[in-house]
Amino acid sequence: MKKRILAALVASAAVLSLAGCNTNNNSNSGANNSNSNSNSSSSNTGDSSSNGGDNSTPAGDDFVVDKKKPQLIDTGIKPSDSEGKVINIYAWNDEFKKMFEKYYKVPDGYTVKWTINPSENGVYQQKLDDALLNQDKAAADDKIDIFLAEADYILKYVDSDYTKNIADIGFSNASTIYSYTADACTDSNGVQKGMSFQCCPAGLIYRRSIAKEVIGSDDPAAVQEALSSWDKFDEVASKAKDMGYYMTGSFAATYRTFSNNTEGKWVDADGNVTVDPAIKNWIKQTKDYMDKGYTTEAGIWEDGNNIHQFKDGKVLCYFGPAWYYNFSMGNIKDQKKDADGNVIDETYGERNTVGDWGLCVGPQSYFWGGTWLLAGAQTDNPEIVADIFNAFQSNEKILKQMVEIDSQFVNNSAVNDSYATKSDFGNEILGNQNDWAIFANGAKDISLKNATGYDQLLNEKLQDNLKDYFKGTVDLDTAWGNYVKTINEAYTELKLPEKLTLD
Amino acid sequence: MTKKHKSISYAKWGYFFIAPFFIVYIVFQLIPLLSTFYYSFFDYYRSGLKVIGPEFVGFKNYATLFTPDSNGQIGFLTYFGNTMIMWIIGAVPQLVFSLLLSVIYTSYRLKIKGQRFFKTVMYMPNLIMASAYSLLFFTLLSNVGPINQIIMSATGSTFDFLGQVWPARTVIAFINFIMWFGNTTILLMAGIMGIDQSIFEAASIDGASAGQVFFKITLPLLMPILVYVAITSLIGGLQMFDVPQIMTSGNGSPNRSTMTLIMYLNNYFGTSKNYGMAGALSVIIFVITAILSFIVFKTMNSPDKGKKKSKKARG
Numbered sequence: 001m002k003k004r005i006l007a008a009l010v011a012s013a014a015v016l017s018l019a020g021c022n023t024n025n026n027s028n029s030g031a032n033n034s035n036s037n038s039n040s041s042s043s044n045t046g047d048s049s050s051n052g053g054d055n056s057t058p059a060g061d062d063f064v065v066d067k068k069k070p071q072l073i074d075t076g077i078k079p080s081d082s083e084g085k086v087i088n089i090y091a092w093n094d095e096f097k098k099m100f101e102k103y104y105k106v107p108d109g110y111t112v113k114w115t116i117n118p119s120e121n122g123v124y125q126q127k128l129d130d131a132l133l134n135q136d137k138a139a140a141d142d143k144i145d146i147f148l149a150e151a152d153y154i155l156k157y158v159d160s161d162y163t164k165n166i167a168d169i170g171f172s173n174a175s176t177i178y179s180y181t182a183d184a185c186t187d188s189n190g191v192q193k194g195m196s197f198q199c200c201p202a203g204l205i206y207r208r209s210i211a212k213e214v215i216g217s218d219d220p221a222a223v224q225e226a227l228s229s230w231d232k233f234d235e236v237a238s239k240a241k242d243m244g245y246y247m248t249g250s251f252a253a254t255y256r257t258f259s260n261n262t263e264g265k266w267v268d269a270d271g272n273v274t275v276d277p278a279i280k281n282w283i284k285q286t287k288d289y290m291d292k293g294y295t296t297e298a299g300i301w302e303d304g305n306n307i308h309q310f311k312d313g314k315v316l317c318y319f320g321p322a323w324y325y326n327f328s329m330g331n332i333k334d335q336k337k338d339a340d341g342n343v344i345d346e347t348y349g350e351r352n353t354v355g356d357w358g359l360c361v362g363p364q365s366y367f368w369g370g371t372w373l374l375a376g377a378q379t380d381n382p383e384i385v386a387d388i389f390n391a392f393q394s395n396e397k398i399l400k401q402m403v404e405i406d407s408q409f410v411n412n413s414a415v416n417d418s419y420a421t422k423s424d425f426g427n428e429i430l431g432n433q434n435d436w437a438i439f440a441n442g443a444k445d446i447s448l449k450n451a452t453g454y455d456q457l458l459n460e461k462l463q464d465n466l467k468d469y470f471k472g473t474v475d476l477d478t479a480w481g482n483y484v485k486t487i488n489e490a491y492t493e494l495k496l497p498e499k500l501t502l503d
Numbered sequence: 504m505t506k507k508h509k510s511i512s513y514a515k516w517g518y519f520f521i522a523p524f525f526i527v528y529i530v531f532q533l534i535p536l537l538s539t540f541y542y543s544f545f546d547y548y549r550s551g552l553k554v555i556g557p558e559f560v561g562f563k564n565y566a567t568l569f570t571p572d573s574n575g576q577i578g579f580l581t582y583f584g585n586t587m588i589m590w591i592i593g594a595v596p597q598l599v600f601s602l603l604l605s606v607i608y609t610s611y612r613l614k615i616k617g618q619r620f621f622k623t624v625m626y627m628p629n630l631i632m633a634s635a636y637s638l639l640f641f642t643l644l645s646n647v648g649p650i651n652q653i654i655m656s657a658t659g660s661t662f663d664f665l666g667q668v669w670p671a672r673t674v675i676a677f678i679n680f681i682m683w684f685g686n687t688t689i690l691l692m693a694g695i696m697g698i699d700q701s702i703f704e705a706a707s708i709d710g711a712s713a714g715q716v717f718f719k720i721t722l723p724l725l726m727p728i729l730v731y732v733a734i735t736s737l738i739g740g741l742q743m744f745d746v747p748q749i750m751t752s753g754n755g756s757p758n759r760s761t762m763t764l765i766m767y768l769n770n771y772f773g774t775s776k777n778y779g780m781a782g783a784l785s786v787i788i789f790v791i792t793a794i795l796s797f798i799v800f801k802t803m804n805s806p807d808k809g810k811k812k813s814k815k816a817r818g
Binding site (some may be wrong): 120121122125126129132133156157159160162296297298302303304307453457461464465467468471473474478479481482485486489490491492493498 | 548549550551552553555572573574578642645646647648666667752753754756757758759767770771773774775777780
């Protein structure tokens with residue numbers, strides 16, 4: 001009898017496990033869950049006693065950043081026993097994770113669980129939405145404490161009940177933040193749901209060696225003079241083409257410069273989609289550039305664009321904020337290594353172009369991206385969440401390390417301004433040009449008033465679908481028709497114009 | 504006591520053993536299937552984080568699927584066409600190639616050595632995830648990839664594999680071909696090895712040529728397996744998703760010419776979790792699959808079955 005039961009159990013286990021395999025195969029997730037405990041505090045040599053309970057005004061003036069040795073900063077938080085032991089953070093890449101683990105000392109006995117899903121095609125949002133809708137059923141230690149969001153879709157979460165009023169957990173904005181970062185995560189009733197650790201004024205990043213040939217100088221002021229309007233930009237593009245260079249590496253390179261200077265929103269309150277004149281200008285420019293061979297058909301995140309950032313690259317201009325050349329162009333910091341992988345020469349790898357870049361405002365000032373931290377409505381770690389938010393807006397020891405080690409343009413005007421005027425501060429990628437001087441100006445003008453919760457797919461799919469038109473595979477009407485279909489499949493409730501007229 | 508012993512029936516254990524399958528089937532297959540039918544009659548989707556519905560709307564979702572766009576095209580039929588085209592480009596050569604390979608490998612005249620090795624090698628592509636395979640080809644064939652560098656150095660210009668309609672379709676069909684021909688070959692080999700060897704021997708004694716053996720013996724007796732292979736391949740083809748989805752980043756580019764039915768379904772389901780539209784589309788795919796399978800089954804099976812029976816009767 002026992003044997004029979006055992007056999008039945010084994011059989012059912014076998015069947016069940018097969019069924020399990022099957023369902024796994026069917027899911028198309030690119031999920032990539034990674035757990036990580038924060039580093040131990042061995043490298044923390046900071047004076048944690050001096051900033052006991054008062055996090056908002058740490059003594060940071062005399063703090064000296066050691067670029068080789070990041071310090072874990074103890075904010076001195078002593079969480080009460082009601083706090084859960086696991087801090088759950090959802091993100092789409094490890095930009096914030098890396099800085100968090102380098103600088104923020106998690107209280108002893110607490111662990112951080114990171115859930116990272118890629119952002120493309122809305123995968124991150126899908127996974128996050130599923131998790132948020134299941135918060136009621138999740139165990140306390142599995143409830144989302146913090147999740148990251150981008151400007152393109154942050155409103156979707158801010159205007160929902162799944163984010164927490166952070167005034168309730170004892171957080172208030174420091175006077176040094178850039179006000180648009182608070183506006184972006186404030187809902188229609190004026191309740192603020194999160195904060196940002198960065199500010200993203202963007203500029204034009206040019207290749208110095210190519211600029212010397214095409215423009216005749218690599219001095220930021222001279223390059224800015226040559227590229228200060230779109231008409232001048234076109235002239236230089238034609239000159240670059242004649243000399244065998246591309247003006248931009250991707251057909252979508254200038255998209256953000258146009259789309260973040262729009263006059264109105266993508267979607268109005270009734271779900272009507274309007275194509276802003278600025279977007280139409282981008283379409284006209286891009287079609288022209290593709291026809292004339294000023295740019296390539298690669299997307300901004302594709303190899304076809306990125307290979308031009310290396311030694312043999314042929315692209316004059318990239319567009320982006322500080323995080324673009326520091327984080328997305330990270331591969332240009334190629335180092336010469338011996339057979340065992342030891343670094344022989346830090347500055348001369350085969351692909352290394354560090355120092356061959358310069359920064360100027362470009363034809364139009366704009367911003368791009370930015371990452372916000374939102375508090376999950378049901379977080380079981382309100383004290384730690386508030387402490388993290390505080391630390392990343394006003395703990396100068398953390399912020400100064402972020403500026404000097406990670407080149408993050410932090411969300412603190414006092415810290416940024418102190419670097420903007422420093423003569424010995426610069427970025428080695430840009431040949432030690434002081435990029436903060438340019439960004440500190442641009443940051444004050446940023447406004448996010450035209451954001452809607454639909455922007456990510458509307459922006460991403462516009463580029464994807466119009467690519468056929470830019471390449472000449474189909475006419476504009478067909479490409480626009482495909483865009484309308486794509487958007488209506490994703491968002492049934494949106495109403496798009498049937499035809500797009502560019503003039 | 505003796506009476507009791509007589510009444511012991513072991514039959515009931517049979518039910519215990521098949522129970523796990525039925526439980527798993529009902530929970531993971533039958534209930535989802537029925538709820539798909541059910542929700543296809545509802546407006547039920549998410550707008551942002553707000554759930555809209557479920558609200559009964561009758562056949563509205565089906566009507567939407569069959570509404571032509573401004574160019575008079577019915578999207579659903581276009582994507583069905585794309586799916587079938589890519590399936591046919593991949594499946595027909597695959598069937599011929601697999602048949603050829605399986606005949607060669609099972610031939611008692613050739614007696615090829617290292618069969619196990621070749622079987623493993625042929626089956627290997629099927630073990631690699633479709634997504635990994637697609638990414639590999641995506642990188643190989645990209646405009647800055649190694650294959651285009653070779654073409655560039657030979658001809659002076661690159662060839663846009665994934666940016667043109669027919670090359671893109673062919674590449675996708677080719678990946679599916681590479682992934683599945685090993686599986687088909689092994690199925691067909693099993694089928695051929697199941698045929699009585701004495702028939703082949705008799706044929707060779709009678710002086711039949713290799714071609715005659717193939718067309719008069721192997722092919723007719725292999726028909727049941729061929730039908731099975733054709734139908735499973737058709738169902739798999741209709742559900743083509745992972746390769747084109749990854750090769751085109753879900754856009755079905757260029758000009759939606761590589762958009763398959765399941766990618767279309769995924770568009771509805773991905774962002775807004777539109778159970779209504781996705782459900783309606785699933786039901787239609789279900790009906791199409793059933794009809795096509797029935798046609799394949801009828802055309803390939805019925806005339807040969809008659810022949811086989813008469814042969815058996817004579818034998």
